[in-house]
Amino acid sequence: EIGFLDIPKIVKKVMNRHVRQDIVTIEDVLLADRWAREHAEDLIKRS
Numbered sequence: 001e002i003g004f005l006d007i008p009k010i011v012k013k014v015m016n017r018h019v020r021q022d023i024v025t026i027e028d029v030l031l032a033d034r035w036a037r038e039h040a041e042d043l044i045k046r047s
Contacts, residue, residue: 002044014039 002010014036023029 002047006047010040010043013043 017039018032018036021028021032023032
């Protein structure tokens with residue numbers, strides 16, 4: 001669990017780790033979403 005004020009910090013860290021890729025299909029969107037959620041969860045677990 002994280003505090004409300006930690007949410008933007010986690011989002012910023014995830015966005016900074018992201019490597020831009022072209023989104024062509026809905027599957028691409030879902031893969032990017034899964035990647036972001038997994039990385040956010042990892043950051044939360046390590047904090």
